[in-house]
Amino acid sequence: MDTVIIGAGASGLAAAIEAAGRGSVAVLERAPRVGRKLAVTGNGRCNLTNLNMGPEHYHGEEPDFVLPALTAFGVGDTIAFFRSLGLITVSEPSGRVYPLSEQAGSVVDVLRFAASEAGAQLRCGVCVREIRPEAGGFRVISDGPELHARNVVVSAGGAAGTVAGGSESGYLLLERLGHTRTRLSPSLVQLKTDNSFTRPLKGVRAPAAVRVMSRGRTVAESSGEVQFTDYGVSGPAIFEVSRAAVTCPDCVICLDLAPVTGFDELADMLDARRSAHLTAENLLTGMLHNKVGRTLVTRLGYPLAAPVSTLTRADTDRVARAAKRVELRVTGSMGMEGAQVTAGGIRTREFDPATLESRLVPGLFACGEVLDVDGDCGGYNLQWAWSSGRLAGRLGDRP
Numbered sequence: 001m002d003t004v005i006i007g008a009g010a011s012g013l014a015a016a017i018e019a020a021g022r023g024s025v026a027v028l029e030r031a032p033r034v035g036r037k038l039a040v041t042g043n044g045r046c047n048l049t050n051l052n053m054g055p056e057h058y059h060g061e062e063p064d065f066v067l068p069a070l071t072a073f074g075v076g077d078t079i080a081f082f083r084s085l086g087l088i089t090v091s092e093p094s095g096r097v098y099p100l101s102e103q104a105g106s107v108v109d110v111l112r113f114a115a116s117e118a119g120a121q122l123r124c125g126v127c128v129r130e131i132r133p134e135a136g137g138f139r140v141i142s143d144g145p146e147l148h149a150r151n152v153v154v155s156a157g158g159a160a161g162t163v164a165g166g167s168e169s170g171y172l173l174l175e176r177l178g179h180t181r182t183r184l185s186p187s188l189v190q191l192k193t194d195n196s197f198t199r200p201l202k203g204v205r206a207p208a209a210v211r212v213m214s215r216g217r218t219v220a221e222s223s224g225e226v227q228f229t230d231y232g233v234s235g236p237a238i239f240e241v242s243r244a245a246v247t248c249p250d251c252v253i254c255l256d257l258a259p260v261t262g263f264d265e266l267a268d269m270l271d272a273r274r275s276a277h278l279t280a281e282n283l284l285t286g287m288l289h290n291k292v293g294r295t296l297v298t299r300l301g302y303p304l305a306a307p308v309s310t311l312t313r314a315d316t317d318r319v320a321r322a323a324k325r326v327e328l329r330v331t332g333s334m335g336m337e338g339a340q341v342t343a344g345g346i347r348t349r350e351f352d353p354a355t356l357e358s359r360l361v362p363g364l365f366a367c368g369e370v371l372d373v374d375g376d377c378g379g380y381n382l383q384w385a386w387s388s389g390r391l392a393g394r395l396g397d398r399p
Helices: 010-022 038-044 063-072 075-084 104-117 169-175 236-247 263-275 290-299 313-324 380-393
Strands: 003-006 025-029 089-091 096-099 121-124 128-134 137-142 147-149 151-154 185-187 191-193 205-214 217-228 232-234 251-256 326-333 341-343 364-366
Touching: 003 010, 003 137, 003 147, 010 025, 010 104, 010 151, 010 380, 025 147, 038 104, 063 380, 075 089, 075 096, 075 380, 096 104, 104 121, 128 169, 137 151, 151 169, 185 236, 191 236, 205 236, 217 236, 232 236, 232 326, 236 251, 236 326, 236 341, 263 313, 290 313
Parallel strands: 003 025, 003 151, 025 121, 151 364
Antiparallel strands: 089 096, 128 137, 137 147, 185 341, 191 232, 191 326, 205 217, 205 251, 217 232, 251 326
16 A cells, blocks of 8 residues: 555545545545544535635644645635536635535535545544554554555544544554644634623624733634623634633633724714613614613613613713623633634644655654644635645655
8 A cells, every 4th residue: 555544534535635646545534434524514514715815814833834735735726626526616705615505515525536536445434543664664553454555644633523523543643653742722612601691692693893802911803793602602703713712811702792883873872862762671772683782781780671761871871881892701612522623733843844744754744633733713724624635645746
């Protein structure tokens, strides 16, 4: 066997398609089917990549480590690659790219078809126990037949998404070969907070500007949809700042629930309502989601049945300030089980960024989430999977 690839997720399938043009390939996947995590990504829609690509969207000890892979296989290459496999894609104004079918399963299928067509052997339900260097290559020991290969590509993914098959197996295999890893943390994950405000709003989605504060300093910002839960907050805008909220100490989430309206304008709009025949229950109607508005008024101690005419300008200013800044103390996250991505991984300085070959063990390559690279929400992690998988699949361009 020329190459054994360990893991048949996004990066592993990309590597398999590339490597199959360079010799015989076996792909070993511990799950019962390939692309299990990929099939549920993006709420089942699969955000393939993002037109607004750049190294600033990536994190780890060496963020610029991604540059050679992203240069070799960029966004345009990815879109063309999938079109060559028969997958039509569409882009949104945000830059996010999805399959036209809006089915992540379509992405898994075309990759599976292409890998098989290229000659790669896809073997599922095989758990690799050890990679043992030997003369001329490696012995791959698993609960299946023992394999000998000139090259090994580790694309076993990260620890996030344990329900869909995330595990630490890839890290352990590489650590046994002398590699080291950074601290692992969940990223793109729901946050646990003081829930006195969020619990009554369970299931409500609302637009907001989001800031993460750590010891008086802003460490992350985003805007978009926030979903309130019984344990805290979720939604795209929260996923974008979750890495900072999990890794920084003493964090507070600050929500601006009226992000397109300045304080003065909002305060004036509320003050104008003091002359209306309304109760406090409807003070924020038309400005915020109705349930959010009622919860905010209640939180401030105003009876919902009180006539707004009994409020003073100081009261309406207070409501406006509260709408512009709801503070939620972060108490944790939903962990690796709920996370979409792992922050941290095998140290990138131990690999050549131009080839993704190990600097410690010649002929050993790694790609995807097993490395200390994680991207922002919006298709950046899958772009890293495609780019790094195809680069690793070149096998250093050995003949």
